[in-house]
Amino acid sequence: MLHAVLPFVLCLVLFIIGLYAISVKKNLIKVIVGVIIIHNSVNLFLVLIGYRVPATGSAIAPIITPQMGRDAMDVRELLSHSVDPVPQALVLTSIVIGLAVVALMVVMALRLHQKYGTFDLTEISKLKG
């Protein structure tokens, strides 16, 4: 039981570390790292949802090969042993989106550094919030 739950606990721990970095750290770069950690924990969670342990044999990748279509037993074998492909597709999309967001954040941080000459959030505070 324990080793099935542990990866989910890791997700939670990573998520909380990310939230901690975002809310407590005063350095722009550390905040960005916090966002990256949060993204990764969510992606890990999605992958874990799709993973499963078959009772016999080990889990296989959900790949349909051209030979497979001729034999219905192969398809059933695939269905009962493969991991769920949908979360993997979601994770791919989510990684790409995360990349775009993080790239934009880094650009913003660089421009802020040009304006203020620092990454320290306590000195970047013209707005009242």
Next chain:
Amino acid sequence: MAFLLPLSVIIPLGAAFLIPLAQLIRSKKGCPAGEVIALAATAALVVISLCGLATRRTVTTWIGGYEAKSELLGLTGTTLPHTSEGEADPARPRGVVIEQAVPGSAAAEAGLQEGDIITGWKLPSDKRFGPVWSMNELRRQNAALEPGSIMILQVERNGSTLEEAIKAGKSVAGIAMVGDGLTRLLLVIIGVVSFTAVLFSLSYMRTYTKLSLYYSPLMLMIAGMNGIVVSGDLFNIYVFLEVAAVSSYALVGFGVESEELEASFKYLVLSAVASAFILLGIGIVYSLRGTLNLAQIAEFTQFAKPNDAMWLALAFFVAGFGLKAAMVPFHAWLPDAHPSAPAPVSAMLSGLLIKASGVYVLARLVFNVMGVSTAVAYVLMTMGMLSMLVGVLLAVGQWDLKRLLAYHSISQMGYVVLALGVGVEVLAKQPASALGVPPVAALAIFAGLFHLLNHAMFKSLLFLCSGSVVHQTGTRNLKELGGLSQRMPLTCFFTRVASLSIAGVPPFNGFFSKLLIVIAVVWAGHWFLGGLTVLVSFLTLLSFIKVQRYVIQGELPAKFSRIKESPAPMLVAMGILAVMCIALGILLPLYGSGLLKPAADSLTQLAGYATSVFGG
């Protein structure tokens, strides 16, 4: 009509890619080709959204083909715990325990009962039973069959082993785009406001450089919002949400001055956290239901009670979409982000984005997909009440014109969420019966959506007016302004119209929607909330009297004695919205039954959403 839904996403998306290309061809100065493309695209969106109103029924477009799959309808169950272990324990029974077999469904017809353990399955032609490891897997095995074919389940009941034949129902593969009443209402709002915003940008954005970099994200944001509204699929909503959000981050920081960059960064971080919450919620829902299609999840909601994990997913959704909608515990980013953007973008953010990516999705999930409950109702009502009150109290003390308007966005969206929350509460306490939907719930939801429509119009108008003032005077500090009615009579007239609308003065549209909200709230028995709603309305009026006093009336400062009225495109854009502000209130009997009633109906039908999607 079905092709209109993908078109409403493809047109702005195409425009977003065409504009940088057009810029390459044309001259370096300005962006005339880009402006024409943007204007044409948004005008096309208005036409498309109005054409969509011609039909009343729910339109579903399947992207990637409408492929009927078989589906185990009416069956929910949990996996016996041994399957989470790496090693199977031969002493323990393995399979899925049935939690519920809905009366009248294929599962009940097959004779399956609560507490049965499904231990194996086979086709009628097979000799041996195959193993069943989890409910999701059983669904997937079943999904590989032809619709209508028979699947034989091996069932353990009271110690004896039985065989039950279950007929596979019909389900779908492919990504759904769903156009129901609510979608059509949001499409009209997005079309009209984005058209006026682009029209306003033609003159206003001339003071900025790199205009192709402005119109392209603007179109992308419209595509994202239209995408959120038309998707019938949880993950697609997430993707379009991010498309709209990423382009809005870029637009908030478009001025690349220090304040704009700071606001944009703050918005980026909080919004990224919100997206993470939403994605976590989506993951949990997928792991429980095995599907991302909203209508299919709604089908489960009709018969399955939410378990703890579903509540957790709902909590993540409320936090995530609450952050996107800037409801009060999560509002910190909005007063910085919205004023920092160029005025037309502020109008789009306040008028559209917080509705499409926040309130709309929240309403859709709570009413149609996850199911109503009193707990959600109280959360929504509390958030709405706090936003209403805190937003207006913070607004009254502001001296920055756009910041004041941004705080009012929080406050006014609080009205909408409060009204929807009252609707949820009434529907959760007395579900729709043969007599129909409880009239209080119908009124509350109608009023909430009416206020959403009105807020889009008058808040966009106010931001455009503030843009017009800033464009001519160069300042948005109330203390430095004054007496503009002498030099900019039209802008001042439009500001008056919008101020009276948002403050709820008859006969402008804000009055009618606020009146309906107060009636609905009091009718539902919440006297205190009704009183609070009226009080907030007075405070709003107070705050806009301040705007009138310091911008329109009073002494014209000497340095503004030579300013002129804004150019024609800006005036036309503001004029359209001002006409809307007056017409939407007075002409409610004319368009209410065609635009707002279907939108409210699509929320009050609750999980009947599934039937309307698959049946239509």
